[in-house]
Amino acid sequence: MKVPKVVHLSSVHTPFDTRIFRKECITLQRAGYDVGFVVPHHQDERVDGVRIIAVPKQTGRLKRMTRTVWNVYRAAVREDADIYHFHDPELIPIGMLLTLRKKRVIYDAHEDLPGQILSKYWIPRWVRGIVAKGAEVVETIGSLFFDGIVAVTPAIASRFPKKKTAIVQNFPLLNELAPSEAVAFQERRNAVAFVGGISVIRGVKEVIEALTLIPESLDVRLVLAGSFSPAELETEFRKLPGWNRVEYVGWVSREGVRDLLKNVRAGVVTFYSVPNSINSQPNKMFEYMSAGLPVIASNFPLWHEFVGDREHGLLVNPLDPADIANAIRELIEHPDEAEEMGKRGLKAVQAKYNWDVEAKKLLALYEALLAKSEKKTEIQQPLAENDS
Numbered sequence: 001m002k003v004p005k006v007v008h009l010s011s012v013h014t015p016f017d018t019r020i021f022r023k024e025c026i027t028l029q030r031a032g033y034d035v036g037f038v039v040p041h042h043q044d045e046r047v048d049g050v051r052i053i054a055v056p057k058q059t060g061r062l063k064r065m066t067r068t069v070w071n072v073y074r075a076a077v078r079e080d081a082d083i084y085h086f087h088d089p090e091l092i093p094i095g096m097l098l099t100l101r102k103k104r105v106i107y108d109a110h111e112d113l114p115g116q117i118l119s120k121y122w123i124p125r126w127v128r129g130i131v132a133k134g135a136e137v138v139e140t141i142g143s144l145f146f147d148g149i150v151a152v153t154p155a156i157a158s159r160f161p162k163k164k165t166a167i168v169q170n171f172p173l174l175n176e177l178a179p180s181e182a183v184a185f186q187e188r189r190n191a192v193a194f195v196g197g198i199s200v201i202r203g204v205k206e207v208i209e210a211l212t213l214i215p216e217s218l219d220v221r222l223v224l225a226g227s228f229s230p231a232e233l234e235t236e237f238r239k240l241p242g243w244n245r246v247e248y249v250g251w252v253s254r255e256g257v258r259d260l261l262k263n264v265r266a267g268v269v270t271f272y273s274v275p276n277s278i279n280s281q282p283n284k285m286f287e288y289m290s291a292g293l294p295v296i297a298s299n300f301p302l303w304h305e306f307v308g309d310r311e312h313g314l315l316v317n318p319l320d321p322a323d324i325a326n327a328i329r330e331l332i333e334h335p336d337e338a339e340e341m342g343k344r345g346l347k348a349v350q351a352k353y354n355w356d357v358e359a360k361k362l363l364a365l366y367e368a369l370l371a372k373s374e375k376k377t378e379i380q381q382p383l384a385e386n387d388s
Contacts, residue, residue, distance in 0.1 A: 004370055007036040007053070007079045009086040009094075011068040015041045015052050018254070018283070019110070019170050020087055025050045027359045028366065038075045040068060053079065061122075065090050073097065083369060085150075089113050089135065092142040099145045104369050106148040109156050110170075113139055115275030119201050121230065147372075148365050155279035155302075166365040170283045171353045172290040176254065178346075179262035179291070185335035185342075191221040191247075191264040192296065192328055195257055196284050198228045201277065203270035203298070203318040204237070211242035213325035218332055223264055224248045225257065261291040265338055266331045268296045270318040278302065286353050289345030294338050296327045306353070312345035 006028055013020055021037060029035045029049040041054035055071040058064045073094040076084060085106040086095050095105045114132040117123065123131055139159070143149055149165040151157035157167045198204050207222060214220045224246055228234040237243060252260060261267065267288025271277040278300045285306065288295045295313035297303050307313045314327040331338040 003032065003034045004083070004366075005034040005036070005079070005081045006083040006085060006366070007038060007076060007081040009072050009076055009084060009091055010037070010039045010088055011055075011064060011072050011091060012088045013039060015039050015054075016047070020108075021047075021050065022254075023170075023173065023355050023359070024085070024108075024168075024362060027355075027362060031363055031366075033366070036079055036081070038072050038079070040064075069094060077101070083366065089139065092138055096142060096145045099147070104147045104372075105145070106150055106365070106369075107142060107146045108150040108152075109139075109160070110152050112153075112156055112159075112276050112279065119274045119276055121200070147369055150362070150365065153279065153281050166361050168358045168362045168365075169281060169353075171355050171358055172283065172287045172349065173355045174290070174350065177258045177261060177287055177291040179258060181262075182292070183262050185265060185339040188263055188265055188335075189221065190219055190332050191223050192266045192268050192331070193223045193225065193260060193264045193288075193293075194268045195225045195252075195260070195287070196282075198224065198226045198233065198237075200233065201272040201274050203272055205240065206319060206321045207268055207270060207324055208237060208240045208242040208246060209321040210325035210328060211245040213322055214329050218329065220245065220328060220332060222246045222268075223260060225250070225252045225260060227251055257287075258291070261288065261293060264293065265335065266296050266313065266328070267291070267293045268324075270296065270298050270316060270324060272318055273298065273300065281306070286349060289342075289353065290349045292339075292342040292346045294331055294341035294345065296324065296331070306348075310341065312348060313341055 008020055008025055010020060015021065025035050025037055026048055036051040036053050038053045038055060040057040041052055044054050045052045053075055055068060055075055058068045069090055072091065076098060083104045083106065084098050085108060087108045087110060095107055099105050114136045117132040117135055118128050143160050147164065149160045150168045151160060151165055152170050154167055157165050194204055194207065211220060211222060222245060269282050269285045279302055285295055285297060289312055295307055297307050297313060297315055298318040299315040304315060307315055316323040316327050
């Protein structure tokens, strides 16, 4: 039997992106698919059975959205895959072109695109509403072309046709961030961690300010891992009074994240209440839980469902440094309670908030699309014979 060939496409992400490569591509490869990933990279290579199909990297947003997108399309056509699965809204036009070539196409909606645009710092504020509405129209039209939609959250899924949409949530890989040797909370540093992209709307500024409200005798530190966006934000944050209590380590590998988390008391995810955040399910929240850490999270109604009432951590007002400081101090001063919260969070991840559960939904979508293709071929074949 012919091995189904699937190709993932991205003009924005990195070759070894956690969701695209480590979760989706590897899941499909292990299920027996021939998997390729077209992405900006310096060379073609095969990693963990997945073919990385490199297109030239471009500098600047405009070149990426034109040259890179075109190069991704050309590489996609050369692959002649059975299913194409793309991950960036800017690739919607080429997804539509691929459907016109009679290809099966899946759009992976990682974000609430209209809500995300409303928070884009590089788009002038006065025009964001117009751009957001335009993006919504483009997504809606595209969804009529595509054979499947993969939505990261139920809120995102609600914007697409139900009959062709699968909710595949971005929950963590089991055991990826679990420490090889557990460190008792009593023995850990008086530190909390933030891991991921660092921007204004992710609330890091208020966390830094909160550090100044905690007694110096506790010697609390914030371990900050990730890249600033925009880059100039780092200069601004370094001027904050609480920066002397920050340990900024920059970008770290997945192994580095695991080692970082095993020596802190909590993970912080205090996003602002903006359209793209209040109904989001940030992967970092569940990754903290998968590492056995209690979380300090924004007090959004949806996040209460995951964190509970002191079940897996503490909920705070993300704009209130004093509220954040009180949460940090409580978890530092009561390590036994913090450790129990972390253990309960880990059990929740092991039971339901993990990639193994979501992988089954992804595979079911692929199986359904391939079954439709086979059925269509079976119908067309007798017609071809009769015509002869």
